[in-house]
Amino acid sequence: MSLTKIEACVVIPASGSGERYNMHPPKQFECLGQKPIISHTISAFERIDCITHIVVTTPQDDDLQLMMESIVKKFHHIKVHLTKGANSRHRSIFEGLKCLKCILKSENIARDPVVIIHDGVRPFVDKNTIMDVIQNTKIYKAIGIVRPLVSTVISVDKDDFLKESLDRSLYWASEMPQGYMFSLIYEAYLKCSDEELNHGTECLKIASDYSAFKPKILKGGDNLWKITYQRDMAVAREFVSSHHLRVYIDENDKTHCCIQDLVSSENLNVLLFAKEELSASNLKSDNCLLFYSSLSLQSFESNLSFLIKSIENYTEDPNNWSDKYGSSNIVAIFCAQTTEMSSLNEVHTMLHRHSHKLLSHNVHLYCIIATQSTLSEPTLRCLNKILGDHEGTFAGQVFLF
Amino acid sequence: MSLTKIEACVVIPASGSGERYNMHPPKQFECLGQKPIISHTISAFERIDCITHIVVTTPQDDDLQLMMESIVKKFHHIKVHLTKGANSRHRSIFEGLKCLKCILKSENIARDPVVIIHDGVRPFVDKNTIMDVIQNTKIYKAIGIVRPLVSTVISVDKDDFLKESLDRSLYWASEMPQGYMFSLIYEAYLKCSDEELNHGTECLKIASDYSAFKPKILKGGDNLWKITYQRDMAVAREFVSSHHLRVYIDENDKTHCCIQDLVSSENLNVLLFAKEELSASNLKSDNCLLFYSSLSLQSFESNLSFLIKSIENYTEDPNNWSDKYGSSNIVAIFCAQTTEMSSLNEVHTMLHRHSHKLLSHNVHLYCIIATQSTLSEPTLRCLNKILGDHEGTFAGQVFLF
Incomplete structure (x- = not known):
């Protein structure tokens, strides 16, 4: 498939308040080398020619919105559009998709691009993975990417006694980036319930439940990790410094x-x-x-x-x-x-x-x-x-x- | 409960070949600061008074066994007993338990101590967590410890299409250390199937399936992580250097x-x-x-x-x-x-x-x-x-x- 025919856009939810990380400002604003994590993440997509628009959702806090605006300006992120995020991950992604819909409409072209959904705190995604997701999305309409589980996954009953221990060989950790045809994921978000929008964590589930396509799952490399805890910053710093x-x-x-x-x-x-x-x-x-x-x-x-x-x-x-x-x-x-x-x-x-x-x-x-x-x-x-x-x-x- | 009455032993499977990590010698032998990871892990338990014996299972390779012996000698790990591990994690743990049984027998005391099972590549476990596991094991007989999932967990069908996406709020990542009454876990291992011994990953499941007790699950701190990938060494080095x-x-x-x-x-x-x-x-x-x-x-x-x-x-x-x-x-x-x-x-x-x-x-x-x-x-x-x-x-x- 010729890549010159593919157009892709990106939605990056970066509205987190840094609660789990216990950081203010939240972790997407923390500096790695000369620039904030979110700017590294944006750059990973911005340098790819077939990507035309990158929508980044901002935190709801006014100061953090201004901070995001100044980052986009300072680091010359010319493909970026900012839009205010919401109270949950899914609602923020949905806001990003709505913003993207306006952009596509304003350009007066009836088209259905690939949209990549990524996280603001996954700055180390490589070009090959992104291109792989884009190309497979054209074929399968919805693409997820996974890594092997590091720990066994278990569930507990209401009294915190072991309920179920999953067979580790049958399950995978779902990572980012994911790829969807824009119309598929936009309509899936339109259809899904408030409960799902408020508490769900997985776009693949929404795409699967509210579209005619089952997402295809790719196996990703071990660079597909998310900066979650303070200790992850040590890895991030070493990565930046060695690259x-x-x-x-x-x-x-x-x-x-x-x-x-x-x-x-x-x-x-x-x-x-x-x-x-x-x-x-x-x-x-x-x-x-x-x-x-x-x-x-x-x-x-x-x-x-x-x-x-x-x-x-x-x-x-x-x-x-x-x-x-x-x-x-x-x-x-x-x-x-x-x-x-x-x-x-x-x-x-x-x-x-x-x-x-x-x-x-x-x-x-x-x-x-x-x-x-x-x-x-x-x-x-x-x-x-x-x-x-x-x-x-x-x-x-x-x-x- | 008075801690002076509690006696605890430890089994640390450290027989890994470093395959996932792609390292020779395997990662438990890699140095952090002045000494190998496995020595840090042993020290975390050795400095606790109520812990009397620590059984460490070695890789099957002769050179690596010698390496382990020299580490135990060089770093004066006086509570450590080495025994050869086996081809799977469960079989190595079982070998460790058998070795511990001989030690207990040789001391001619009919007793049923708490046995902690830990991993060789989790050097940063803290004393409070260990004591918490020991004390709760005396009460509940079998103790697991968990952390929230970082990624959503999914399964795929035979063609790699999404099959199931688990509700992240209902599942947990099972970490180490775990605690068991010695007789409970030893007998559970005696009873369990070859299939389980060869391919299982979770001691909690064996304890639950082959004993009269459901393991109680504690929530652990974010220091309960395992050195899995090369990048984890950056975190480990920063941790060692800051402590x-x-x-x-x-x-x-x-x-x-x-x-x-x-x-x-x-x-x-x-x-x-x-x-x-x-x-x-x-x-x-x-x-x-x-x-x-x-x-x-x-x-x-x-x-x-x-x-x-x-x-x-x-x-x-x-x-x-x-x-x-x-x-x-x-x-x-x-x-x-x-x-x-x-x-x-x-x-x-x-x-x-x-x-x-x-x-x-x-x-x-x-x-x-x-x-x-x-x-x-x-x-x-x-x-x-x-x-x-x-x-x-x-x-x-x-x-x-």
Whole structure:
């Protein structure tokens, strides 16, 4: 099936009050890296081309609504529409579907897109899972996704004695995202009872009970988990930190605000840190480290020296470093302000000197020189020559802006 | 009910091959802090007085059995008996119960203790929960413990279409530990079918089906979780690190091996680090930091200076530190080698000088001087005077050994 023919929309209920989590503001607003959980969740869908609209339901509290509005604005979530949620999960989803109906109507096209229903606190859903749900929804009309149960499920009688213990091999934990043809799930919500709207927990049941289709159930990967308890934040933080590039910036640098804006607006998987936060435990991460400077050549050199000093602070014997932490990659970005040949030679000498030292700690320096695109051909050639691989100590490239 | 009258034993199945986790060696052997998960789990029970025997079932693999033996030896688990597990969870538990029966018989006392069944990969069970299970087992004979379901539970038909969606409010996730009167659960295992022994997952069901008692079900706290997936290790590491005291030791210090042995053998909730690993992010933890030295006064002073330098590396303006990281507590332990009055005055002067500096960073120094118990009364009084609160800059105590 050609994906270009598929259009999908998303409804994300994010109206929770954080009661179970015992948090104010509720957990969808808690920060992971540079942005709130809900923004990570939105980004997971926003970056998929065939998804056109994302309806997010907000908490009923006025302050939290404003907070959600400012998040959507700050992180440039251009596909997002906000609508006020309700007192129960099902009612919030229904509000989201109603909002989506208005949007579809306002665009004056009679169509029945796939609608994905997800949770605001499941930020780690991957593109393959989303595409799988969308494609299967076109075929089966209603799609659920499950994981094996971790614990046996039991029920108790009114006096809290064991009533029933379910055979774990026959049951599954129902996860998100789920997919439905819009008309199917919208009409199912129109038909279902108040009791169901107030106390139900499963959209699949509503789709199954109030439509002509039985939902098809897919088996999902183990990234399909929900941030429920405070302890889940530890997993979330580790996930974000292992999937993001660390960039250390010099806060004296005139351009550091631009970098922060860029990272926010482009939803880059980048974590920004102050230069001073560089430590051995950060360097030993598998991630490539970016070290940024757009100051003068002297300041750039002093930043590089700082980096080397940070490494040497943790080891007297250079060989110790790689024994303890393995090899690391460091990307240094230097915005060159000069095109003078003599200065370029200085850059060359300086990089060569420092990269040699870094290499002795098994740290590989890769240097990007960002400079204006108005450079003359000879200068550009010279720059490229400077950044060519010199005796294996460093390599790099020229980036023109 | 008086707890002195209760005797309890524990069976911990730890025979898993790590299949679901996809790990070799399996996850019960993975280290959390200074010791393997299984050792943390054992310690949770071993530190409770009324628990007399802990039977741990080992994997069937010879190497893993040896590994388990060495763990029990290394971490001085004196209440532990090892017995080989079997091919299924139930069969392993049954092997554990058989081993326990032999132990009880060998002690020649006709008695029916409470037996707790737990999992090797649930290291964070707390004393209150264990005591609650033990006491309720004396009353109800069989005790389970549950947590609310995080996801709705569903079943599917043979073609993977939705069959049933359970009402989440009526079902619970069955967790561990569970408690049984020994004779009840032992006889239930004797009676149950091979099918049940090979494929069942729930001891409560066996107790319920093959005894005259319905298990009573308690509601547990959210620490009752199981390390199942690799991502759960992030939570476990954060838990261990937030519940342990961090001790930074000087590896040049002659006594640092003794400290390591002490921490291992006494099952102390202490994480040891090399002095060089001290960083701002460690200092900002809520935990008290211990900084240990038994070198000469000069070396102790240089270690204190190192500590202060580490702090100052992260801030030019002293007030910045507390803005950024709040206040910290540091405990410095100094093993005094001297009882000369003149040297004691040096200690006084040195501590005063440094604690004043630390206080300017909102770091409170608490100093323990460990020294021989053969000190004369005047010297002891002098030491105590030295460590009295001086102008609010530091306080401490003398510890005699």
